Amino acid sequence: MDRRLTVVLIGILLFPTIVFATSPIMEYKDLDKYMTRKELATVGVRIHELENLVEFYEDEDYFKDVKGWAKPYINLAYTFDIMKGTGKGKFEPDKNITYVELLTVIMRSLGYEDGIDFKKYPEDYYNKALEIGLANMYIPYNQVITRKIAYDTLNKVFDMENQGPEDFEIDENIPSVDMYTIKEIDIKNIFFNTSIAGIFSGELVGLDDFSGYKVELWAQDGKILKSITLNKEGNFSISGFDTRVTTKLMGYKYRVYDNNGQLVLEGNLK
DSSP states (O other): OOHHHHHHHHHHHHOSSOOOOSSSOOOOOOTTSBOBHHHHHHHHHHHTTOGGGGGGGSSOOSOTTOOSTTHHHHHHHHHTTSOOOOBTTBOOTTSBOBHHHHHHHHHHHTTOOBTTTBOSTTHHHHHHHHHTTOSOTTSOTTOBOBHHHHHHHHHHHHHHHTOOGGGOOOOOSSOOEEEEESSSOEEEEEEEEOSSSOEEEEEEESSSOOTTOEEEEEETTSOEEEEEEOOTTOEEEEESOOOOHHHHHHOEEEEEEOTTSOEEEEEEEO
């Protein structure tokens, strides 16, 4: 990826309202400021490519201490298990974050799962981040971090994303869908992207009521990555699944089951 584009993308992730100059060289101010939980929630939502849903989460009241521009981002981060509250109905949006909190949000976006890849907090999270080359061993896990540290860490994510064996290139700009229908059920408005954090969304069509239907996302090696149970309308969005290079090389597929557990639709996502 072009380094200037990387800088732009990280800037979009880090700053809620950012204005780009005409110059290709960008300078971000306030990188020495400590990062807050509301800023981390915004980063998490943008990494998961969920910003198109922000307007639908403006009126939700999950936390009694959340208001202002960050409210829909925090609501989204909570809904999609990107971040959790701090207890007693609070989120503490202006509280500064620690290094391991940043690493945890990023690793969730890379497909690592609580309870599977991590069990003990914060040890397992920090050690996994060191193992995959994401964390800096000279930064303590409980250190309160600046935007500059967040910037550098996100830069590592982009570098990791561009690593692959033997100059193998994965074209993610134009996803192709190989699909076949088992019953008269279909999917429209498919969106599939694995550029930073995985997202697979769409809408089932062919029935008036899809309540109880399930959409599953699989790796081609037979490992189920994520699943979601649908409501009546049939809209779905699956995010935060495994987007590591090895999984991308194998490829992805989906399966749709009716409310009796019968397979009604499946196809490949490339």
